[in-house]
Amino acid sequence: MQTKNEVLVNAEHRQPVLVQHFQNVIENNELAHAYLFTGATGSGKEELAMWIAMRLFCRNVQDGQPCGVCDECTRIAAHEHPDVLIVEPDGNSIKVDQVRFLKAEFTKSGVEGNQKIFIIAGAETMTASAANSLLKFLEEPSGSINAFLLASNPNLLLPTVISRTQEVEMQPLAAGELQQQFIDAGVPQHLLPLVTRLTHSPAEATDWLTDDWLGQAATSMWQWLSQLLKPDLMAFPTVATALMPLAKDRSRQRTLLDIMVAGLRDALLENIHEENFTASFPSHSKEVTDLTNGYTKNQLVEITDLGLQSKQLLERNVSFQNVMESLTLKVFDVLSPSK
Known part of the structure; x- marks a missing residue:
């Protein structure tokens, strides 16, 4: 687990162009309901998704950047924020019960506000039943909910899942x-x-x-x-x-x-x-x-x-x-x- 400073520093260092892009998107209130972040392991997919979550929840945004030190940013970095849910593979795959849990959370209001963020790491490991279960949210989003699917190998994802997200490819490091x-x-x-x-x-x-x-x-x-x-x-x-x-x-x-x-x-x-x-x-x-x-x-x-x-x-x-x-x-x- 990264510290709050590591999240921000790594996001800005590994994907500066995309950080600036999403800074503008958020300021213009144009954030889509579902994104697919693709790129090699270590390219900054997780850090970028966490940066966006911090930017949306931060209490002290400065020049479009989350502060990284307020209570909201701290809890997000520690994976302890009740309205920022992170799903990772259970063993070798993300299983249907994990997605059912997310769907149940989709129907609830945010614990501390209206905004909810879901980050699905290793999305390409979803079983077919898990991926199909996720489709309903992707097809019929509701409220202030944003989902971020992170995949190193998007070719393993169902085409129906990919088609219902905005795909963003991470830029490789020099x-x-x-x-x-x-x-x-x-x-x-x-x-x-x-x-x-x-x-x-x-x-x-x-x-x-x-x-x-x-x-x-x-x-x-x-x-x-x-x-x-x-x-x-x-x-x-x-x-x-x-x-x-x-x-x-x-x-x-x-x-x-x-x-x-x-x-x-x-x-x-x-x-x-x-x-x-x-x-x-x-x-x-x-x-x-x-x-x-x-x-x-x-x-x-x-x-x-x-x-x-x-x-x-x-x-x-x-x-x-x-x-x-x-x-x-x-x-x-x-x-x-x-x-």
Whole structure:
């Protein structure tokens, strides 16, 4: 949980253009009833939504900015304001009972006023029943209620949900600034290119560094990728012996798949001699070139697409081991000499 000052500072630092935009929107009384904030982890979705809540409730707005120190701002930053409700995934998903709770709250007046704010973090993890349950509010808003759906992967949201919100895409941080944040967080130099591709959140990167999880994940995933591209049947036992011990929960499994996709991207871009791209595995660039020399661009595009599809399978509750083993078979088929 961030302090009140961290919320304001991070919102203004990460998304200054959007902070100014919403400052104008609020001053002109043009705030929509529902927004979908999209962007990578750490891009400032949560901070921007919290900034808006503080701006709407703050008792001492100064030059269009919430003060960050009044009772209203303090309680919002601490997630303790009764009229600013935040829903996060319960385990791997946001469930229908959580949305039913929100719908019940929609029908009530604000505890301390007419305004109510709902922030739904990880909105793309809503189950289909949860998303359908939310649609009624999105279709028929009532009173001074504003909802903010936050999603790192909006492609996993129902189109009907997206169509009933105003989508706002977070602006990416400058690469140099982002890397410096990771250096300050303790990310080793050799992992910086990979981490920069995986997240915009220094806090998330720091979590991955615990017990050298990320270092082991990068090493093990590269082992599997190199076997995959040979192709070498040892890729199958590598899934069980090297990757599965690292795939302890759904969050880690998603990150492993993101590392895999980053490696496949390296293979494709090295093969087509793309200029000015930053490799996620720069120490293996020569090996990647050697491994992909015998393949066509179409083959590498196809296996990269298969890697992306595997992320969707995981979100449909296919086990991580099945996802990886199925992907191995499909890639072997694509890379077979007959192709």
